[in-house]
Amino acid sequence: MNADDLARADATAIATAVRTGATTAVAVTEAALARIVQRNPSLNCFTAITAERALATARSVDTRRAAGAEQGPLAGVPFAVKNLFDLQGVVTIAGSRIDAERPPAIADATIVARLVAAGAVPVGALNMDEYAYGFTTENSHYGPVHNPHDLSRVAGGSSGGSAAAVAAGLVPLSLGSDTNGSIRVPASLCGIFGLKPTYGRLSRAGARLFATSLDHVGPFARTVADLAAAYDTMQGPDPRDPVCAERPVEPAAGELRLGASGLRIAVLDGHFAGTGPAAAAVANVANVAKALGASRRVEIPEAARARAAAFVITAAEGGNLHLADLKTRAADFDPMTRDRFLAGALVPAAWVIEAQRFRSWYREQVLALFRDHDILLASATPCPAPLIGQEMIEIDGAMVPARPYLGVYTQPLSFVGLPIVTVPLRDPGPMPIGVQIIAAPWREADALRVAWALERDDVTTAMTIDC
Amino acid sequence: MAERSFDAEAYVDAAAALIGLPIDPAHRPGVAINLERLAQMAALVMEFPLPDEAEPAPVFRP
Numbered sequence: 001m002n003a004d005d006l007a008r009a010d011a012t013a014i015a016t017a018v019r020t021g022a023t024t025a026v027a028v029t030e031a032a033l034a035r036i037v038q039r040n041p042s043l044n045c046f047t048a049i050t051a052e053r054a055l056a057t058a059r060s061v062d063t064r065r066a067a068g069a070e071q072g073p074l075a076g077v078p079f080a081v082k083n084l085f086d087l088q089g090v091v092t093i094a095g096s097r098i099d100a101e102r103p104p105a106i107a108d109a110t111i112v113a114r115l116v117a118a119g120a121v122p123v124g125a126l127n128m129d130e131y132a133y134g135f136t137t138e139n140s141h142y143g144p145v146h147n148p149h150d151l152s153r154v155a156g157g158s159s160g161g162s163a164a165a166v167a168a169g170l171v172p173l174s175l176g177s178d179t180n181g182s183i184r185v186p187a188s189l190c191g192i193f194g195l196k197p198t199y200g201r202l203s204r205a206g207a208r209l210f211a212t213s214l215d216h217v218g219p220f221a222r223t224v225a226d227l228a229a230a231y232d233t234m235q236g237p238d239p240r241d242p243v244c245a246e247r248p249v250e251p252a253a254g255e256l257r258l259g260a261s262g263l264r265i266a267v268l269d270g271h272f273a274g275t276g277p278a279a280a281a282v283a284n285v286a287n288v289a290k291a292l293g294a295s296r297r298v299e300i301p302e303a304a305r306a307r308a309a310a311f312v313i314t315a316a317e318g319g320n321l322h323l324a325d326l327k328t329r330a331a332d333f334d335p336m337t338r339d340r341f342l343a344g345a346l347v348p349a350a351w352v353i354e355a356q357r358f359r360s361w362y363r364e365q366v367l368a369l370f371r372d373h374d375i376l377l378a379s380a381t382p383c384p385a386p387l388i389g390q391e392m393i394e395i396d397g398a399m400v401p402a403r404p405y406l407g408v409y410t411q412p413l414s415f416v417g418l419p420i421v422t423v424p425l426r427d428p429g430p431m432p433i434g435v436q437i438i439a440a441p442w443r444e445a446d447a448l449r450v451a452w453a454l455e456r457d458d459v460t461t462a463m464t465i466d467c
Numbered sequence: 468m469a470e471r472s473f474d475a476e477a478y479v480d481a482a483a484a485l486i487g488l489p490i491d492p493a494h495r496p497g498v499a500i501n502l503e504r505l506a507q508m509a510a511l512v513m514e515f516p517l518p519d520e521a522e523p524a525p526v527f528r529p
Binding site for chain 1: 482486487488491499504512513515524
């Protein structure tokens with residue numbers, strides 16, 4: 001494999017090439033680091049590049065192979081992480097200036113350690129909205145992440161660096177977090193695959209939390225097989241995260257080839273039906289449904305209220321988490337997040353408790369839908385990427401704030417922790433946009449099977465670009 | 468929808484004092500605007516009738 005091949009290769013192809021000796025982990029890592037150094041200045045994805053550790057890790061992968069030792073499923077695969085995940089020896093800044101004063105992390109986050117144990121090579125940390133509170137990665141401290149498909153537009157957020165790095169071919173695999181849409185929104189706006197697993201499926205230990213009631217972690221990739229391989233590697237209980245479920249590993253990779261057969265699929269209506277600028281996005285969902293032979297439409301009751309409840313819980317938990325710093329050094333917060341955190345710290349208990357009670361009620365409504373359906377479809381975002389700095393967007397003749405609007409279709413679903421794969425549409429127009437493949441709790445494999453079938457049939461494909 | 472007509476700046480001052488959170492006068496208008504947005508969202512939740520059996524979602528396991 002030459003450097004160009006490596007830039008285009010997915011994680012599965014790289015690991016196969018490393019295992020068979022067609023290339024070495026060091027060669028793959030050097031090529032990835034060279035691409036990052038060359039292209040990151042225009043994208044602003046990376047906040048730290050761990051070249052020394054990456055090369056040392058790659059050398060150890062190659063040494064193990066030379067000694068005939070068993071190779072992990074991600075042998076030699078470069079990956080990078082949203083900068084809220086602990087990377088040993090790197091300061092976990094979580095997009096903030098305040099956390100940049102912390103000492104370097106003494107150990108990797110649990111899911112980072114699991115990827116490394118599988119042979120993957122950590123090459124750096126990625127830009128994000130401060131403390132994950134945003135959908136656009138317009139970070140005032142570290143600068144905005146630029147969308148690889150149009151550098152004047154946002155990459156989405158809060159895991160914007162994670163999505164842009166994969167879409168631009170800097171790494172085949174990255175990690176992000178999703179509290180209200182922070183994996184699914186940037187995956188949609190950058191044209192790649194993202195998986196937000198079931199709430200509690202993957203350990204969040206060693207990841208800087210935002211709103212613990214809603215925080216999830218998960219991978220980004222350019223193929224469904226890579227998404228499944230990374231997800232399978234990261235599964236398993238973890239006593240360091242009280243939310244992480246004590247469930248056995250349920251591998252999904254082996255089920256992909258079952259495709260969509262036997263799954264009952266419907267399109268989400270009502271709140272997700274979309275009007276105004278969202279009409280085009282929702283038409284995309286109809287095309288995906290048609291390709292899957294799905295004609296049923298169903299409605300989740302009170303989805304708009306669910307979004308509101310998620311909004312309240314997020315603000316209150318985020319505000320409380322950062323209360324000590326808000327009291328003593330509010331001016332050091334990003335102006336993009338500061339007033340929202342301050343307001344969140346003042347939310348009355350009645351609102352939060354009611355929102356959490358509503359969450360239980362709403363969960364029952366959602367679970368009832370899954371008695372008759374296995375997969376639900378909805379647009380991931382109501383529109384492609386807005387411009388960097390764009391404050392407002394017109395919806396049905398009214399101007400509304402653009403940034404929170406990006407989460408209108410993701411928030412009501414993460415609110416009850418459903419596993420969701422965002423798939424990028426093939427030929428969406430000049431800018432990418434994605435569709436959410438939504439499964440029942442703990443049925444990540446169903447969503448990945450449908451995504452795999454759509455990829456196989458050329459309905460969805462990662463929209464990657466050299467820039 | 469009583470929440471929409473509440474005096475957000477007065478609430479900010481009172482609630483911030485209660486929890487010992489100083490609000491810089493330069494930040495106060497932005498905080499009040501965000502509380503008004505939160506109040507609009509919360510109104511959607513608060514107006515919805517829930518059965519007494521609906522417990523808060525998080526479960527603590529000792």
